[in-house]
Amino acid sequence: MQRASPVTVADPARLVLRLADGRMDGATGRYEKRLSELDGLYLDGTAHAAAVKQQGDPVVYMVEDFRPSAQPGDMIFGVTRMLPGRIGDEFYLTRGHIHAKADRPEIYHGQAGRGLMLLESPDGETRVIEIGPNAVCYVPPYWIHRSINVGAEDLVMAFSYPADAGQDYGIISRSNGMRKRVLEDGKGGWRLADNADYRPRSAAEVTGLLAAGART
Amino acid sequence: MQRASPVTVADPARLVLRLADGRMDGATGRYEKRLSELDGLYLDGTAHAAAVKQQGDPVVYMVEDFRPSAQPGDMIFGVTRMLPGRIGDEFYLTRGHIHAKADRPEIYHGQAGRGLMLLESPDGETRVIEIGPNAVCYVPPYWIHRSINVGAEDLVMAFSYPADAGQDYGIISRSNGMRKRVLEDGKGGWRLADNADYRPRSAAEVTGLLAAGART
Numbered sequence: 001m002q003r004a005s006p007v008t009v010a011d012p013a014r015l016v017l018r019l020a021d022g023r024m025d026g027a028t029g030r031y032e033k034r035l036s037e038l039d040g041l042y043l044d045g046t047a048h049a050a051a052v053k054q055q056g057d058p059v060v061y062m063v064e065d066f067r068p069s070a071q072p073g074d075m076i077f078g079v080t081r082m083l084p085g086r087i088g089d090e091f092y093l094t095r096g097h098i099h100a101k102a103d104r105p106e107i108y109h110g111q112a113g114r115g116l117m118l119l120e121s122p123d124g125e126t127r128v129i130e131i132g133p134n135a136v137c138y139v140p141p142y143w144i145h146r147s148i149n150v151g152a153e154d155l156v157m158a159f160s161y162p163a164d165a166g167q168d169y170g171i172i173s174r175s176n177g178m179r180k181r182v183l184e185d186g187k188g189g190w191r192l193a194d195n196a197d198y199r200p201r202s203a204a205e206v207t208g209l210l211a212a213g214a215r216t
Numbered sequence: 217m218q219r220a221s222p223v224t225v226a227d228p229a230r231l232v233l234r235l236a237d238g239r240m241d242g243a244t245g246r247y248e249k250r251l252s253e254l255d256g257l258y259l260d261g262t263a264h265a266a267a268v269k270q271q272g273d274p275v276v277y278m279v280e281d282f283r284p285s286a287q288p289g290d291m292i293f294g295v296t297r298m299l300p301g302r303i304g305d306e307f308y309l310t311r312g313h314i315h316a317k318a319d320r321p322e323i324y325h326g327q328a329g330r331g332l333m334l335l336e337s338p339d340g341e342t343r344v345i346e347i348g349p350n351a352v353c354y355v356p357p358y359w360i361h362r363s364i365n366v367g368a369e370d371l372v373m374a375f376s377y378p379a380d381a382g383q384d385y386g387i388i389s390r391s392n393g394m395r396k397r398v399l400e401d402g403k404g405g406w407r408l409a410d411n412a413d414y415r416p417r418s419a420a421e422v423t424g425l426l427a428a429g430a431r432t
Contacts, residue, residue: 007319007426010356012335012343017350026352068321068356073378075291077323077352103223105284107293107376109325119228127228134233136242136293136374140226140284158352160323160376162289210223 010068015077019112022081022156027064035060038095040173043181043195044088051087060085061094061147067163074163082115082147082155089183091190093118096146096178100166102209103141109158110135114151116190118182120144122206126180128192131157142210144171148182150190175199226284231293235328238297238372243280251276254311256389259397259411260304267303276301277310277363283379290379298331298363298371305399307406309334312362312394316382318425319357325374326351330367332406334398336360338422342396344408347373358426360387364398366406391415 015026035048036057042048065078085092096118099106108117110131117137119127121144129137131147139145149155172178176197185191201209231242251264252273258264281294301308312334315322324333326347333353335343337360345353347363355361365371388394392413401407417425 007358009337009358009426012333012345012356012359013354014345015352015354017352019350066354068354071319071357072289073317073320074357075321075323075354075376075378077354101289103287104289105291107291109374117228121225129228129230134235136231136233138229138231138282138284138291138293140228141287141290142223142225143228158325160291162291162378210225 013066013068015066017079017111017158019156022062022064022079022154024064024066024079026066027078028067030062030064032059032062033095034058038093041093041095041177042087042090044090047088058083060092070163072162072164075160076163077158077160079111079156079158080147082149084113084149084152084154086184091182091184092149093182094147095169096144096172097167097169098142098144098171098209099161100168101162101164102212104162104165105141106139106145106159106161106165108137108139108147111156111158113149113153113155115155115157116148116150116182118146118148118178118180120178122201122209124179124200126178126192131155144178146172146178150182175201229282229284231282233295233327233374235372238278238280238295238370240280240282240295242282243294244283246278246280248275248278249311250274254309257309257311257393258303258306260306263304274299276308286379288378288380291376292379293374293376295327295372295374296363298365300329300365300368300370302400307398307400308365309398310363311385312360312388313383313385314358314360314387314425315377316384317378317380318428320378320381321357322355322361322375322377322381324353324355324363327372327374329365329369329371331371331373332364332366332398334362334364334394334396336394338417338425340395340416342408347371360394362388362394366398391417
C-alpha cells in the first residue's frame, strides 16, 4: 500500500511459527548453515572434518525471518532452529555475531528444546543465559552472542531486533573465537572451558566498538 | 556494570513467561487496567456501568514488561494477559494506541487463548490479524492498534517494540473510537461492525502523523 504522502505505510502481517520444522509462514527470507561452513570454530578440527564427511555435510541450523524494511526504528522478527549434536565434547554452536550497529540489542524467546546464549562483552566478560520454552534472553547493545544447543532435541527460538542493526560476524574470528567454549560435562550437562587461542580485544578496539555504537 | 567508556554497557537478562497468570519473571514494570477505566470505549455504556458494578470493577488486562533503557535503538519486551468477556455483544478490548513516535512498529506473539489485533491506519483503513499460540502480528509503523479477546480463555501475548516508541492513547478518543467494533456473531465467532460515532482524521491530521514519524 502506497499513498501520496511523505512516507510509505506498510501492511500489517500475520506470521505463524511451525515449531516442528522451525519454519515460519509469512517469512520473507531464509538461510541455512551446513556443518562445513563452521570450519575453524570448533576446538577439535579433526573431529569436525570427520563429522562433515561421515554425515554428508548436514544443515545444522536455519533461520527464517520477516524483514518489513531496513528503516531505522523498524524491526525484524524470525525463528531459528538448531540441530542437536557435538563435535568431540563441544556442543553445536552458531557462528555468532555483534551487531554492525553495535548499540542495537536482540531478544531471543525459547520455543522448544534446551539451549544457551553465550555472551561476551567488548572487553571480554562472559555471560550465559539458559533458554528453553518460555525463557527469554535480552542481549543488550554491545554484546557478542552465539547460540548453543545443549539438549538432545532441536533448539527453536523466536527472535526480534532492530531492522537497521546488521551483523558483524568477523568480530569472533578476529579474536580467534570467543573467550569460552561450551563442553559437555560428562553428567548430561554443560560446562564452560577457556579457549586457549582467545586474543582479547585491545583497549583501542573496545573504545572503537563503544564509540561506533554511540555515534548511530 | 559501568565502565570508564563513552557509554554504559548493560547486563544481559533472562526473563521467564508464566503463561498461567500472564506474569514474567525479571520484569521491571507492571500495570493493570480495571473495567471502570475503559469507560466510554464500549458501544453499550449502560451495560458497561452495570458490569463494573456487578463484577466489583475487576482487573481486565495487565502488562508486565522489561525496559532496559529508553535509548533509541534499544527494545522493550513484555507480556500482556487479557481476561475473556463481553460488554453486551462487544468483546473485551484494550484501550489501544499509536506510538508517540508514530514510525515505530510492534510485534505481538500469541502464547495462549484466541484474540485479534484490530488495526487502523491514519487515513482510516481497517485490518484484523488473528492471534493465538504461534501466531504473530507485525504492527507496522503508523498503525493504531488494539487487542481484543474473542475466546473463552485468557489471551496471553508476548510483545516487543522499540524502547523510544512511546504510546499515544488519545488518538482513538479524538476520533470517538476506532472505525470498527468487534462483536460476537451469534455463532461463537466474531464480526466487524461500523462505529457510528467515528470521526475520520482530517487530511492535515494524517499528514501530520506521517510527517511526525518521518522526522524522527
